[in-house]
Amino acid sequence: MSRLRQDFTTLTWVTIPVAIAINIAVGQLIYTLKIPLYLDSIGTILVGVLAGPWAGALTGLLSNLIWGMTGLNVAYAPFAAVGAVIGLLAGLFSEAGWVRAWWKSIVAGLITGLIAAVISAPISAYVFGGVTGAGTDVVTAFFRSIGFGILPSSFAQGVSSDPLDKAISFLVVWLIVQALPMRFLARFPRAESVQK
Amino acid sequence: MSEALSLFVPRSSGVHRLHPLTKLTITGFLLMAGLVLPGAWTTYALFGLVLLPLALWGQVWRELLRLSWRVALPFAVSVFLIQGFLWPKGTPLVYIGPLSLKSEGLMFAFTSTGRILIVVSSFIWFALTTRPDTLMTSLAQRGLPASLAYTIVATIQIVPRFQARAATIIDAQRSRGLETEGSMLRRAHAVVPLVVPLILSSLVDVEERALAIEARAFNRPGPKTSLAEIAEARWEPALRIAVLLATVIALAFRLWVEFRM
Numbered sequence: 190m191s192r193l194r195q196d197f198t199t200l201t202w203v204t205i206p207v208a209i210a211i212n213i214a215v216g217q218l219i220y221t222l223k224i225p226l227y228l229d230s231i232g233t234i235l236v237g238v239l240a241g242p243w244a245g246a247l248t249g250l251l252s253n254l255i256w257g258m259t260g261l262n263v264a265y266a267p268f269a270a271v272g273a274v275i276g277l278l279a280g281l282f283s284e285a286g287w288v289r290a291w292w293k294s295i296v297a298g299l300i301t302g303l304i305a306a307v308i309s310a311p312i313s314a315y316v317f318g319g320v321t322g323a324g325t326d327v328v329t330a331f332f333r334s335i336g337f338g339i340l341p342s343s344f345a346q347g348v349s350s351d352p353l354d355k356a357i358s359f360l361v362v363w364l365i366v367q368a369l370p371m372r373f374l375a376r377f378p379r380a381e382s383v384q385k
Numbered sequence: 386m387s388e389a390l391s392l393f394v395p396r397s398s399g400v401h402r403l404h405p406l407t408k409l410t411i412t413g414f415l416l417m418a419g420l421v422l423p424g425a426w427t428t429y430a431l432f433g434l435v436l437l438p439l440a441l442w443g444q445v446w447r448e449l450l451r452l453s454w455r456v457a458l459p460f461a462v463s464v465f466l467i468q469g470f471l472w473p474k475g476t477p478l479v480y481i482g483p484l485s486l487k488s489e490g491l492m493f494a495f496t497s498t499g500r501i502l503i504v505v506s507s508f509i510w511f512a513l514t515t516r517p518d519t520l521m522t523s524l525a526q527r528g529l530p531a532s533l534a535y536t537i538v539a540t541i542q543i544v545p546r547f548q549a550r551a552a553t554i555i556d557a558q559r560s561r562g563l564e565t566e567g568s569m570l571r572r573a574h575a576v577v578p579l580v581v582p583l584i585l586s587s588l589v590d591v592e593e594r595a596l597a598i599e600a601r602a603f604n605r606p607g608p609k610t611s612l613a614e615i616a617e618a619r620w621e622p623a624l625r626i627a628v629l630l631a632t633v634i635a636l637a638f639r640l641w642v643e644f645r646m
Binding site for chain 2: 199200202203204207209211213214221222224228231232235258259264267316317318322323326329330333334339357361364365368373376
């Protein structure tokens with residue numbers, strides 16, 4: 190409980206809106222570049238790494254809810270729990286020291302992506318009939334055509350995109366942490382888990 | 386990229402004058418009822434008989450229909466194509482080349498489209514008629530921690546600035562010769578030179594902002610006064626309780642149906 194209070198410093202509270210804005214702005218940037226990735230949880234992962242799993246979870250949750258509430262990307266809101274889990278996992282991996290090395294960050298991203306796919310599949314299957322309305326639906330179509338159920342097909346769609354997406358996101362966060370000045374980094378509650 | 390973050394459309398309608406919590410409760414009911422009530426037609430009935438009248442009352446039905454259509458259409462097309470044609474071992478209705486439209490798949494796609502429609506349009510109705518800052522003020526007055534309310538309001542203010550900054554960075558890197566068009570590999574190469582400066586530049590002023598709000602008693606415990614007063618009609622608390630009750634009844638009905646089976 191006291192650790193929780195230590196995590197939510199004023200700096201954390203101020204970083205969360207910036208992180209959500211990063212999620213949205215980078216997500217839109219990638220969309221404009223027409224790259225088949227999302228990269229819309231870099232801010233969430235960054236907060237998880239710098240301010241602990243609970244701050245990360247809150248960032249992910251709010252991110253999706255704000256996407257929905259403001260009408261920016263309404264279809265994201267039902268996936269708020271997935272955003273929360275991504276932030277939580279980023280915090281836990283960072284606590285375990287995985288964001289100190291670039292290759293460990295990639296592994297952490299792959300695992301996070303896999304878990305994200307597991308949680309999104311039932312939401313996608315129930316609320317959206319198992320489709321995303323985007324290019325990755327080709328994967329869903331393929332698995333449906335060879336006789337897979339709606340849930341497994343939706344999961345396969347997630348596995349085809351989420352692990353890679355989150356691995357790149359974790360790598361970008363690792364890059365950011367390397368580029369931030371030590372003096373600035375040290376002000377965050379979980380700085381010790383990324384410093385060498 | 387200059388799209389504003391809030392969908393809010395200012396009108397002087399009865400819906401706009403409702404307390405944000407009342408609208409939140411109604412949205413919650415529509416989402417819950419749309420997702421848990423059985424029957425393929427239920428979501429369409431909710432849309433036609435509850436949501437559409439609410440949008441008419443709020444004078445936002447045009448925007449609602451336009452936006453819902455734009456968001457829900459890709460999902461609907463996808464779900465009809467994939468589940469309609471690729472339903473394994475279904476009853477074929479129409480043959481198109483080697484593929485056939487299955488009745489089970491169509492039924493599933495119809496149900497799913499209804500759910501997508503109700504989820505998307507409920508959120509849009511709420512966003513069209515509620516200012517995000519009024520919502521947060523009203524939630525803070527009901528005991529939501531002020532720091533959490535600050536976070537959400539700040540996000541809504543920051544995002545348009547970030548979108549502008551992203552556009553500036555794209556322009557700057559392009560003028561230095563960075564290729565943002567062309568083959569996939571070339572576009573992928575542009576990700577790091579665009580994303581990393583955007584994130585680093587946005588983190589720079591975080592520290593300053595933390596000092597600024599700390600100097601304005603951000604950390605002080607206890608109630609805080611708000612400049613904005615949010616009015617509500619006398620019958621609104623009763624309406625909220627009724628809507629909440631309806632939400633619980635919808636959930637209970639679904640559970641009853643499940644357990645009876």
